[in-house]
Amino acid sequence: MHDETKVQITVSVNGETYTRLIEPRLLLSDFLRHELKLTGTNVGCEHGVCGACTVLLDGESVRSCIIFAVQVDGQSIETVEGLAKNDTLHPLQELFHQEHALQCGFCTPGFLMTLVPFLRDNPTADEAAIRQALSGNLCRCTGYANIVAAVKKAVESGVGR
Amino acid sequence: MSRAGRAFGQRARRNEDYDLLTGRAQFIDDITLPDTLHVAFVRSDLAHARINSIDTTEARKMPGVVAVYTAADLGDYWAPGPLLVPPPPVKRLEFFERTQVPLAKDKVVYAGEPYAAVVATSRYLAEDAAALVYLDADPLDAVIDLEAALAAGSPRVHEDLASNVAAKVTQFKGDYGSIEQSADLRITQRFVYDRGTAAAIENRGILAHFDPKAQKLLVWDTTQAPIPIRGGLARMLGLAVSQVHVIAPNIGGGFGPKIMMFYPEEVVVPWISKQLGRPVKWIEDRHENFYATTQERGQIHDAELAISKDGRIVGVKDVFLHDNGAHNPYGLTVPINSQCTLIGPYDIPHYHSEFTAVFTNRVTVTPYRGAGRQHGVFVMERLLDIAAKKLKIDPVEIRRRNYIPPEDFPKAQEVIYQDFAELVYDSGNYLPALEKALVHIDYERFRKEQQPQALAEGRHLGIGVVSYIEGTGIGPYEGARVCIEPGGKISIATGIGTQGQGHYTAFAQVVAEILGADIKDIHVVTGDTREFHWGSGTFASRGAVVAGNACHAAALKVREKAATLAATLLESSPDQLEFCDGVVRVAGSADKKISLGDLAAQANPLRGAVKPGTEPGLEATAYFGPDRGATASGVHAIVLEVDVETMMVAIKRYVVVHDCGRVINPLIVEGQIQGGVAQGIGNAFYEQLHVDENGQLLNASLMDFLLPTACDVPTVISDHVETPSPLTPLGVKGAGEAGTIPVGALYAQALEDALRPIAPDLTICEIPLSPNRLFELVYGDEKTSPGRENA
Numbered sequence: 001m002h003d004e005t006k007v008q009i010t011v012s013v014n015g016e017t018y019t020r021l022i023e024p025r026l027l028l029s030d031f032l033r034h035e036l037k038l039t040g041t042n043v044g045c046e047h048g049v050c051g052a053c054t055v056l057l058d059g060e061s062v063r064s065c066i067i068f069a070v071q072v073d074g075q076s077i078e079t080v081e082g083l084a085k086n087d088t089l090h091p092l093q094e095l096f097h098q099e100h101a102l103q104c105g106f107c108t109p110g111f112l113m114t115l116v117p118f119l120r121d122n123p124t125a126d127e128a129a130i131r132q133a134l135s136g137n138l139c140r141c142t143g144y145a146n147i148v149a150a151v152k153k154a155v156e157s158g159v160g161r
Numbered sequence: 162m163s164r165a166g167r168a169f170g171q172r173a174r175r176n177e178d179y180d181l182l183t184g185r186a187q188f189i190d191d192i193t194l195p196d197t198l199h200v201a202f203v204r205s206d207l208a209h210a211r212i213n214s215i216d217t218t219e220a221r222k223m224p225g226v227v228a229v230y231t232a233a234d235l236g237d238y239w240a241p242g243p244l245l246v247p248p249p250p251v252k253r254l255e256f257f258e259r260t261q262v263p264l265a266k267d268k269v270v271y272a273g274e275p276y277a278a279v280v281a282t283s284r285y286l287a288e289d290a291a292a293l294v295y296l297d298a299d300p301l302d303a304v305i306d307l308e309a310a311l312a313a314g315s316p317r318v319h320e321d322l323a324s325n326v327a328a329k330v331t332q333f334k335g336d337y338g339s340i341e342q343s344a345d346l347r348i349t350q351r352f353v354y355d356r357g358t359a360a361a362i363e364n365r366g367i368l369a370h371f372d373p374k375a376q377k378l379l380v381w382d383t384t385q386a387p388i389p390i391r392g393g394l395a396r397m398l399g400l401a402v403s404q405v406h407v408i409a410p411n412i413g414g415g416f417g418p419k420i421m422m423f424y425p426e427e428v429v430v431p432w433i434s435k436q437l438g439r440p441v442k443w444i445e446d447r448h449e450n451f452y453a454t455t456q457e458r459g460q461i462h463d464a465e466l467a468i469s470k471d472g473r474i475v476g477v478k479d480v481f482l483h484d485n486g487a488h489n490p491y492g493l494t495v496p497i498n499s500q501c502t503l504i505g506p507y508d509i510p511h512y513h514s515e516f517t518a519v520f521t522n523r524v525t526v527t528p529y530r531g532a533g534r535q536h537g538v539f540v541m542e543r544l545l546d547i548a549a550k551k552l553k554i555d556p557v558e559i560r561r562r563n564y565i566p567p568e569d570f571p572k573a574q575e576v577i578y579q580d581f582a583e584l585v586y587d588s589g590n591y592l593p594a595l596e597k598a599l600v601h602i603d604y605e606r607f608r609k610e611q612q613p614q615a616l617a618e619g620r621h622l623g624i625g626v627v628s629y630i631e632g633t634g635i636g637p638y639e640g641a642r643v644c645i646e647p648g649g650k651i652s653i654a655t656g657i658g659t660q661g662q663g664h665y666t667a668f669a670q671v672v673a674e675i676l677g678a679d680i681k682d683i684h685v686v687t688g689d690t691r692e693f694h695w696g697s698g699t700f701a702s703r704g705a706v707v708a709g710n711a712c713h714a715a716a717l718k719v720r721e722k723a724a725t726l727a728a729t730l731l732e733s734s735p736d737q738l739e740f741c742d743g744v745v746r747v748a749g750s751a752d753k754k755i756s757l758g759d760l761a762a763q764a765n766p767l768r769g770a771v772k773p774g775t776e777p778g779l780e781a782t783a784y785f786g787p788d789r790g791a792t793a794s795g796v797h798a799i800v801l802e803v804d805v806e807t808m809m810v811a812i813k814r815y816v817v818v819h820d821c822g823r824v825i826n827p828l829i830v831e832g833q834i835q836g837g838v839a840q841g842i843g844n845a846f847y848e849q850l851h852v853d854e855n856g857q858l859l860n861a862s863l864m865d866f867l868l869p870t871a872c873d874v875p876t877v878i879s880d881h882v883e884t885p886s887p888l889t890p891l892g893v894k895g896a897g898e899a900g901t902i903p904v905g906a907l908y909a910q911a912l913e914d915a916l917r918p919i920a921p922d923l924t925i926c927e928i929p930l931s932p933n934r935l936f937e938l939v940y941g942d943e944k945t946s947p948g949r950e951n952a
Contacts, residue, residue, distance in 0.1 A: 023285070026285075033191075039190070039191035040184015041184070042362075042363065043190070045447040046446055047862055047863065049863035079184065080183065081184045084183045089179070089182060089183070097179070097182060098174060100174070100829070103661035103836060104181075104660055105181025105413070105661065106411075108181055132872060134871035135870040135872045139362065140359075140360060140361055140416070141414055141832075142835065142836050142839075143840075143877070144839065144871040
């Protein structure tokens, strides 16, 4: 039904190319989760505030709940599923584990996808800069301290470099 | 007692992290079944209205729509939900039960109440159609203000009741009336605590699949209590309990509202699936979460403290109103907690407390992390602060003078607690926590040096130190099954749900300690009724206490079985055996040993004969039910700085010294404390649900309802005191809510301290605050701060 209104898009997600016929109003978050079954990207508010749905669009953090999937036609997306390689955690994931930087874990993929480009661009960030960078992602369980600690360790160990 | 074991007490990294970090963990909306239909609920815009009719004609014609249901379609299934917690046995208690309904029928009683459910092939199409469901209703005046709700002539939320009174409860200890007139000093004050919302980052959701061929219902639900959900759904749908399987998957934060049971959506979605014979899913969106998920915290207290001139409490009288919202499925848990927690760590010989719970046209109130304890602590701590100021006693010293001494435990408080038993503090030792907190916050130096120096530079620093107790680990019971598998892995199954507390690790530590296994070899299942089907749920900081002790008991039974078998195989006796590194060995012998896996295989022979009465496998189930809850306690201390032009607050230092008895995993407990403090800070200074006189919520988004961010929450300095609970073999007490409970009281004390140079008479009697509200309290209606007068 309504196929005449559907639009074909081709996107690269975590290095794999997908072509799909979709409704123009489909949110990128719903596209990733329900069309591609990449459910690691979580949805917390659907108005771009909580940051749980953060993914990388051509390497930069964006909120997939306030972008339509048709807007990313021809572009490249990275989600949390792309971080660990061959069952080995990305160094940032490993530091989150070591520092107990997650509790329920629902917001965690969004934090990770915010931090990957942040550390790339700010490999020597201090605590104030780290907290500022994290302030667009809401976490209701951890009180942030251990996330901050994990990022500080990431800076010390040169994760962003 | 504070020694850590080989697993118990260790800062073990969590077993659950890998799945959560890689996106593999399954939250409710990650679970998909073929041919799933999606529901959009249609919710009332009005807080109070009489329904004339609901027109679904247009909605039914929309593309993708499979069905639209209203209350009329539910037939006999339509019934008010169960009373989850009956009122406790307090004499002369009055209680009027009015529980939520699946879909509004004759009246809507809060903005957000659902009155229709649209079922379509996608959520997008369901929402398109939901916009075309028309409600014809006559608006009624809304009952919002607690005092106006009790005035003669007020509109009534439930018109079949004589008034908006939902309950009246009076409890007392000693005889306050006998000392009222003779006290050296009496302080009377009104305190107001307003509502917030838990705002878990994951909203609620439910996926139900009734298979018409198998005649079985499978439900995934974001509930903290999957077992009661299973029993309740079976009863409502006319199914045997064995036909219903409920799974609480990974849950993105609970905090209490997910222990509320039989939300309208929880009742309607499985029914729709049974009607249609297809999987049906509903995922709450954030907007709905503000209107449809239960909330907490509206109370007004008129309190009186009678105190001697040397600062010793003689008695406390407290009369309060409790905002119940539209329904009271959770009975009196929240106001009873307020009533009982007010006593705090103090020796209060005479206590009189009475409350009236009030129905309002607002979202129903059920426990949210702290569950009424905040209010009690706020009132008591504030009364002591006011007394300290009048009597010119240091606020820390007045607390010191009133603590229950350690030799007085167990301490009977003569009032009935939320678990229907008399409130008896099982154990406690309050002074050491206070003294530790003072060292960490550097109290003396702050008073003598830092504060005056800062003031000389025009900076306003304040310090606060408050105490609290937390009733935790209440009954009735939980159970666990522990099994050593032939591969050497160990499985634990328990009925409680998990929402991020680290159960997969903490329970593994408890069992690993007994069986000498690596916690990484232990696999924990929670919240799946097929794996374990007895239990009550995750609430009241009871997981580690009640389910933890059940795991402990089950592990001991398994160890006994394993030891008996190993003794035979190794030609030894059970008391000669030690369990370590995944093997059972004869003490002092390097080669007389057998691995747990091999032992499990031996315990389950597939051929041959066994002795009569032999139970297969190395498996055992055990239950734990405490007589009463274990009372945790602690002290929070803060140094904060106030910008007196903007009333923005910066936290300079935050200390928590907590006593939750023996600690299973300090990493997890400190995480709970830190996270709890963050939620407490939100409650104290950011998060307030603003409604107008019509019951319309004015800030229903995360842009307007502000949760604290990484810039607002400091890294808490955590320390522990361990006073083991004598009520449980593990000696543990709960720790889940301690971080949040005293933060409002702490803010108030520290803000008054910081603002004393410019507002010496400021007495903060309300929470939540905000920079705006603090500005008004300090500068009144002047609208500008003194620093800006000539600008």
